[in-house]
Amino acid sequence: MLLGRVIGTVVATVKAEGLEGVKFLVVQPLDKHRRDHGAAIVAADAVAMAGPGELVYFVASREAAEALPERFVPVDHAIVGLVDQVTLSEDDR
Amino acid sequence: MKIARVAGTVVSPVSHPFFEGKRLLLCDLVDTDGSTQGYVIAVDVVDAGVGDEVLICDEGSSARQIFALSTGPIRAVIVGIIDEIS
Numbered sequence: 001m002l003l004g005r006v007i008g009t010v011v012a013t014v015k016a017e018g019l020e021g022v023k024f025l026v027v028q029p030l031d032k033h034r035r036d037h038g039a040a041i042v043a044a045d046a047v048a049m050a051g052p053g054e055l056v057y058f059v060a061s062r063e064a065a066e067a068l069p070e071r072f073v074p075v076d077h078a079i080v081g082l083v084d085q086v087t088l089s090e091d092d093r
Numbered sequence: 094m095k096i097a098r099v100a101g102t103v104v105s106p107v108s109h110p111f112f113e114g115k116r117l118l119l120c121d122l123v124d125t126d127g128s129t130q131g132y133v134i135a136v137d138v139v140d141a142g143v144g145d146e147v148l149i150c151d152e153g154s155s156a157r158q159i160f161a162l163s164t165g166p167i168r169a170v171i172v173g174i175i176d177e178i179s
Binding site for chain 1 (some may be wrong): 109117132
């Protein structure tokens with residue numbers, strides 16, 4: 001899992017079966033110091049509480065589909081938690 | 094599995110039910126020459142501490158076996174604390 005920041009939402013009325021009701025959010029992956037790192041992705045919101053600007057962590061690959069109520073939906077990234085605090089050791093600050 | 098060093102902790106007030114009560118550690122992925130190769134947030138099951146060198150299993154079905162679960166959005170789990178690499 002990696003850190004990310006929610007930077008937008010995606011609405012897709014026409015989508016694959018099983019994705020009805022799944023909320024898609026645009027997430028900017030972050031490095032451990034919360035700086036942007038790599039291209040933005042679209043993740044299913046498996047906690048249904050992530051809003052714009054929120055710091056989150058997300059899981060990738062098949063495990064993303066495991067985060068949703070209905071299994072085996074075609075999803076490869078899913079937000080599985082909001083982040084309150086990341087505490088790094090002294091030498092990492 | 095991967096070699097990593099625990100760099101810090103992640104506190105999450107709201108998460109998918111699977112992660113409730115689980116300890117999340119932010120770990121630098123480390124190559125044998127000591128260089129870091131990115132990081133991963135992993136669930137800790139061996140009480141690793143910040144600064145520990147650890148073994149991370151980063152594969153879903155193995156991770157789910159650790160928690161005796163058939164389903165769950167889990168991949169990266171800290172499965173060992175490294176004493177020595179030679």
